[in-house]
Amino acid sequence: MTKLLQNWREAASLILAAKVRNTAAVASCSQNDYRILMLERHGKSRFMPNTYVFPGGVIDKADFSSDWLDLFSRHGCKPTIFDPILNIKGQRPQLMTATRSSQVSNELAFRICTIRETFEESGILLTKDAANINTETATPSLSYEYKHPFSADDLENWRLRVHNNAHEFIQLCRHINHVPDVWSLLEWSNWLTPADLGPLRYNTMFYICCVDSVPDAYYDEREMSNLKWLSPMDGLSLFKQESILLAPPQSYELSRLCNYSNIKDLHEFTVNRSDKGCEFLFPVRVNAADGIISLIPGDDMYPKQPDLVGEREIIEIEQSVVENRQSTKNLNRVELLGVFNHDFHCNVSPAYGHVKPILMSNIMKNLEKCKL
Known part of the structure; x- marks a missing residue:
């Protein structure tokens, strides 16, 4: 492993793609049968204010706690269950090769961080019932039926507890007898903020997860000011119309997602590419x-x-x-x-079998065609 450069903050973010079942409920381009969760950062945010981003946040030492290994072990998970997220053939980014004083692998901790931050910011909890896990192997499936485990009051209580103390996330998992669904998060990309954009910079792992329906989501008013489920083309169209603000990593990734009009093909691509590496x-x-x-x-x-x-x-x-x-x-x-x-x-x-972004003019042409 390499030593870690400390010129930026480490973070993780989730591209959450959800299949639309009731197309009349979400007005958007008919060429896409899925939506991406986007959250608008508060205008008072120090980093990217008023910008629509994927859910995510900064890694915490709690994400590397050995208590997570105890939790998985207590539910009978064998070491081989983590092979799909550990056995990557391609070159690894520095975030994944950095030496740390923890028995928890970088691949596991950053996924736990992503799930924790997504819960804090949107109320969506990507976990699995420990009783329903194959304890030797686990693979991502598109038939992911998200079910909210809380009442409204319990949801806000736990979100506040986790927001105030990241160590509370493992208490939450123990409370509902679940484990973080680290297997459904697949590596997508790794972005480092450009060096000329000021002292506040982030080295961020982007993961992708596909679910088979749009879950209920409630943005965290402490950090966010709005929430939208958008198709990739609609997100870029709203950006072009100056209705929402996007940073280059988000606009670039949405343009790559425009290669896939249905979630089945997107999920198949991410699974087939999952062991090839992350640029x-x-x-x-x-x-x-x-x-x-x-x-x-x-x-x-x-x-x-x-x-x-x-x-x-x-x-x-x-x-x-x-x-x-x-x-x-x-x-x-x-x-x-x-x-x-x-x-x-x-x-x-692109490296490691990834997909190219689509030219913005072509995206806009396709959007116009599908709205005719």
Whole structure:
């Protein structure tokens, strides 16, 4: 394992995709049969205020507590049950290889963090009844029937307790005789905040989980100001219309999700890709004449040794964003021509069997077609 760089905060986030069963209840594009949970951060937030994000938050030492291993063991879970999340063939990002003083693996702790934070922020609790677990193997299934285990009062009580003390999350699991459903969370990507965006930066693992119906969700008013279930295309359309604000990682990932119109295909893709590895995505920003180019690994302009800590000066070029793109052969970038104007250009094969983002103009064309 490698040593951990401490120039940023470690975090985890969840792309929660839920199949829509009552299409009349959710107005959106008919080409998508699933929605993504998006939460709007408070305007007073220190990081990305007023921005719609996937649920998630900062890792806590409680997520690495050995009490979790005792909980799984007490319910008869054999060590082999964690093989699907541990046996990854591809290169691992630093968050997963970092040496820590805990017996709990990084792969397990970051998933526990994701489930805990999703519960805090949305009230959705992704756990499994310990009595219904195959104690030797566990694999993600699309037939995930989410059932809320609380009354409204109990829900708010536990959310407050977990919000105030992350150690309360294991008490919650003990109380309902459940274990965190770490197997249904599959690695999607790993984003590090660009070095030029200030001292508050995050190194975040993005997971994806597919469920077969839209669960009830209630945003945490302490941290959030709104909640929406959006198809990937609708999310980008609202962003383009300046109705919601997205940061580049969220807009980029929504554009990748636009490759899948139904949740069955999305789930199949994530399962088939789950052991191939997770790419470390550290955007390197270039100031062009009329905007910003956010370079991603694979682009010809991406540095061989990117400046992770922000010691070098920001790259500046005299070309326009379009001129630079036209003069570059291999592209993997987000073009930022305004707060609400992102576009995605990728003509290279993403690492570890991942999928390319779709050009924003093509997304908008597809959206118009499906609304005719």
